[in-house]
Amino acid sequence: MLGFVIQRLLQAALVMVAMSALVFAGVYAIGNPIDVLISPDATQDIRAEAIRRLGLDLPLWQQYLAFLGRLLRGDFGTSFVFGMPVLDLILSRLPATLELALAAVLIGTLVGVPLGVYAGYRPDSPVARAIMAVSVLGFSVPTFWVGLILILTFAVNLDWLPAGDRGPTVEVFGIGWSFLTLEGLSFLLLPALNLSLFKLAMMIRLSRAGTREAMLTDTVKFARAAGLKDRTILRRHVLRLISIPIVTVFGLELGSTLAFAVVTETIFSWPGVGKLIIDSITSLDRPVMVAYLVLVAFLFVTINLVVDLSYALLDPRLRRHGAAA
Amino acid sequence: MNAFWREYAENKVALAAALIVLIIVSAALSAPWIAPQDPYDLAGLNLMDARRPPGFVGSNGYPHLLGTDAQGRDLFSAILYGLRISLQMGVAAGLVALSIGALLGILAAQAGGWIETAIMRVVDLQLSFPAILLALVLVAVLGQGKSQLVIALVAAQYAYFARTAYGAASAERRKDYVEAAAATPLGTLHIVFRHILPNVLPPLIVVATVQVANAISLEATLSFLGLGLPPTEPSLGMLIANGFQYMMSGRYWISVYPGLALIVLIVGINLVGDQLRDQTNPRLRR
Numbered sequence: 001m002l003g004f005v006i007q008r009l010l011q012a013a014l015v016m017v018a019m020s021a022l023v024f025a026g027v028y029a030i031g032n033p034i035d036v037l038i039s040p041d042a043t044q045d046i047r048a049e050a051i052r053r054l055g056l057d058l059p060l061w062q063q064y065l066a067f068l069g070r071l072l073r074g075d076f077g078t079s080f081v082f083g084m085p086v087l088d089l090i091l092s093r094l095p096a097t098l099e100l101a102l103a104a105v106l107i108g109t110l111v112g113v114p115l116g117v118y119a120g121y122r123p124d125s126p127v128a129r130a131i132m133a134v135s136v137l138g139f140s141v142p143t144f145w146v147g148l149i150l151i152l153t154f155a156v157n158l159d160w161l162p163a164g165d166r167g168p169t170v171e172v173f174g175i176g177w178s179f180l181t182l183e184g185l186s187f188l189l190l191p192a193l194n195l196s197l198f199k200l201a202m203m204i205r206l207s208r209a210g211t212r213e214a215m216l217t218d219t220v221k222f223a224r225a226a227g228l229k230d231r232t233i234l235r236r237h238v239l240r241l242i243s244i245p246i247v248t249v250f251g252l253e254l255g256s257t258l259a260f261a262v263v264t265e266t267i268f269s270w271p272g273v274g275k276l277i278i279d280s281i282t283s284l285d286r287p288v289m290v291a292y293l294v295l296v297a298f299l300f301v302t303i304n305l306v307v308d309l310s311y312a313l314l315d316p317r318l319r320r321h322g323a324a325a
Numbered sequence: 326m327n328a329f330w331r332e333y334a335e336n337k338v339a340l341a342a343a344l345i346v347l348i349i350v351s352a353a354l355s356a357p358w359i360a361p362q363d364p365y366d367l368a369g370l371n372l373m374d375a376r377r378p379p380g381f382v383g384s385n386g387y388p389h390l391l392g393t394d395a396q397g398r399d400l401f402s403a404i405l406y407g408l409r410i411s412l413q414m415g416v417a418a419g420l421v422a423l424s425i426g427a428l429l430g431i432l433a434a435q436a437g438g439w440i441e442t443a444i445m446r447v448v449d450l451q452l453s454f455p456a457i458l459l460a461l462v463l464v465a466v467l468g469q470g471k472s473q474l475v476i477a478l479v480a481a482q483y484a485y486f487a488r489t490a491y492g493a494a495s496a497e498r499r500k501d502y503v504e505a506a507a508a509t510p511l512g513t514l515h516i517v518f519r520h521i522l523p524n525v526l527p528p529l530i531v532v533a534t535v536q537v538a539n540a541i542s543l544e545a546t547l548s549f550l551g552l553g554l555p556p557t558e559p560s561l562g563m564l565i566a567n568g569f570q571y572m573m574s575g576r577y578w579i580s581v582y583p584g585l586a587l588i589v590l591i592v593g594i595n596l597v598g599d600q601l602r603d604q605t606n607p608r609l610r611r
Contacts, residue, residue, distance in 0.1 A: 015450060026466040140595040142542045144549045145584045148569065152577055163573065259455040266550055267569075278550055281465045293462055300454050 012305045019297040076291035086291040097272030101257040104195035112203025120211025138201025147194040147267040164269040191268040210242030255303045339600035346593040353408035362399040410560040415541035418478035426486020434494035448484045456481035469555045478540045489532045493525040534598035538591045561587045
C-alpha cells in the first residue's frame with residue numbers, strides 16, 4: 001500500500017511539474033515576459049529594474065526554476081488591474097464561487113435523485129419518459145443558453161428575481177455569504193439553478209440506472225414479500241443501495257462545478273473566481289491567469305489523487321496491480 | 326447497410342432528428358443562395374432597420390422573418406451564415422480530434438509497455454479535467470482565430486477518441502485472427518491498417534457524432550464569452566452574445582432565435598448519436 005501511495009504521489013507531482021512547465025511556456029515564454037510581469041504604464045527605469053530583479057536576463061531554465069520557486073512560496077505576483085497580490089485576490093473571490101457551486105450541486109442532487117429514482121422505479125411511465133427527456137436536454141443544451149432563458153423568463157418578463165450580481169451578503173467569520181438572507185437567496189437562486197442543470201441531468205441518469213438494478217436485487221424482493229409498501233422500500237432500501245455512487249459523484253462534481261462556474265458567473269455577473277478569470281483573460285491580466293491555471297490544475301490533480309487512493313483503499317486488487325499499471 | 330438503416334428508421338425520434346439535422350446542414354450549406362441578405366455586406370445594411378421585431382418589413386422591401394439585430398442585419402440570414410461557421414468549426418475539430426485520438430489509442434494498444442502507460446495516463450487525466458477549462462486556457466494563450474479555436478477544441482476532445490480507440494483496439498488485438506496475422510510475415514503496420522483500424526472505426530464514428538455536437542456547443546460557449554472567433558467570423562455563439570445586452574429591454578429575438586437554431590442542431594445530432602450508439606452496442610443486441 002505504501003508503495004502505491006508513493007507511486008501515485010510521485011505521478012501527481014510529475015503532472016504538476018508538467019503543468020507548470022506548460023503554463024510557463026504558454027504564458028511567459030511565448031509572449032514577451034516583460035509585458036507579462038510589468039504593467040505597460042511603467043517607466044523605463046522601473047522596467048530595467050524589474051527585468052534585473054525578476055531575472056529575465058537569465059537563461060530560460062533558470063527562469064523556470066525561479067518561477068517554480070515563487071509558485072511554491074505562493075507568490076503569484078501582483079494583478080495589473082486590481083493592484084493587489086493575486087493569491088489574495090483569488091481567495092477573496094473564492095467564497096462566492098464556493099457558495100454558488102455548493103448550491104448548484106445540492107439542487108442537482110436533491111431534485112435529481114428523487115426524479116431519477118422514480119424514473120428507474122416506473123421506467124415505462126410517461127412521467128419517467130418526461131424526466132429522461134429533461135435529462136437529455138440538460139446534457140446537450142449549452143449552459144449559457146439556459147442562463148439566458150432563465151434571465152429572460154424570470155428577470156425580464158416575470159420580474160420575479162434579479163438578473164445578475166450578488167446582492168447583499170451577511171458577514172460570517174469575515175466572509176460574505178448570500179444564503180443567509182432572503183434577498184441574498186433571490187440573487188443566488190437563478191445562477192445556482194443554471195449551474196445545477198448539468199448535475200441534475202447526471203444525477204437523474206445515475207440514480208435511474210442504480211434504481212433499475214436495485215429493484216432486481218433480493219433485498220427488494222424480500223422486502224416486497226414481507227409486505228412493505230413500495231414507498232418504504234424505495235426510501236429505506238433502494239436509496240441506501242444507490243447512495244455510494246451518488247456520494248462519489250457528488251464529491252467529484254463539486255470540483256468540476258467550480259470550474260464550470262466560469263460560464264454561469266459571467267452571464268449573471270456573479271463576482272466569483274470564474275468571472276475573475278474571464279475578465280483577466282479579456283484584460284490580459286496575466287498574473288491572474290497563471291495563478292488560476294496553476295491552482296485549478298492543482299485542484300484536479302488533488303481530486304484525482306484522492307479518488308485513486310480511496311479506490312485503492314476500498315479495492316485491494318488495485319493495490320497489488322497498482323504497482324504494475 | 327440496408328438492415329442497419331431499417332433498424333435506425335424504426336426509432337421515429339431518431340429518424341426525425343436525422344431529418345432535422347439534414348435540413349439544417351443543407352440550409353447552412355446553401356446559405357448564399359437562400360438567405361435574403363448577405364450579412365457580411367455592410368453596404369446592404371441600413372441602421373433604420375436595426376433591432377426590429379420578427380416580421381418587420383425593412384427598407385429592402387422584404388419581411389425580416391426573425392427580426393433584425395443591432396446593425397440592421399436580417400437575423401434569418403445571419404443565423405444561416407452563423408450555422409455555416411459553427412458547423413465548419415465543429416466538423417473540423419471533430420475530424421482532427423478523431424484522427425489524433427485514433428492514432429494515439431491504437432498506438433497505446435499496439436505498443437504496450439511504458440508507451441501505453443504514458444499515453445493512457447495523460448488521456449485519463451485529461452478526461453477528468455473539464456473540457457471547457459482546457460479550451461479556455463488554450464484560447465487565452467493562443468489568441469483568437471479559426472485555427473487557434475480548432476486547436477483548442479481538438480485538445481479538449483481528442484482524449485474521448487483516444488479512450489474509445491484504445492478500448493476497441495486492445496479488444497481487437499487479442500482476437501485469434503489478429504494473433505494469426507501477427508504470426509505471418511505481415512508487417513505490424515499492415516495488421517494495424519488492414520485489420521485493427523476497420524474494426525475500431527465504427528465505435529469511433531459514434532463518438533464522433535456526439536463530439537461534433539459537443540464541439541459546436543463548446544465553440545458557441547467560447548464565442549459567447551468573447552474568447553472564440555474574432556468578430557469578423559460571427560458564429561451562432563457570437564450572435565447570441567451580441568443580442569444579450571438587448572434582452573434586458575425586451576428585444577429577445579436577437580439572442581433567442583440564434584440560440585434556438587443552435588439547440589435544435591445540437592440536440593438533433595445528439596439524438597442521432599444516441600441511436601447509432603445503441604445500434605452498434607453489442608450488449609443491447611438480441
